Amino acid sequence: MIWQFSSLFSKIKSWEFNEVTSMSEHLKACPFNIVEHKTDPIRLTSMCQPREQAQESLVSTFRARSRGRHT
Numbered sequence: 880m881i882w883q884f885s886s887l888f889s890k891i892k893s894w895e896f897n898e899v900t901s902m903s904e905h906l907k908a909c910p911f912n913i914v915e916h917k918t919d920p921i922r923l924t925s926m927c928q929p930r931e932q933a934q935e936s937l938v939s940t941f942r943a944r945s946r947g948r949h950t
Contacts, residue, residue, distance in 0.1 A: 906912045924940070
């Protein structure tokens with residue numbers, strides 16, 4: 880035995896990738912890969928706020944939204 884997740888699973892005798900295609904090839908045929916072509920302009924946060932607020936971290940931005948500061 881090389882590796883075992885749990886006693887409820889069978890033993891893994893080898894771990895390898897055989898003939899794996901690239902992610903881009905997979906996405907060409909994947910039914911869940913839905914391309915969205917955006918044509919409307921999108922406002923960037925840094926263009927809508929004063930410069931000092933544009934330096935906020937991603938975490939502080941989402942915390943502020945959950946408290947209702949940003950609409």
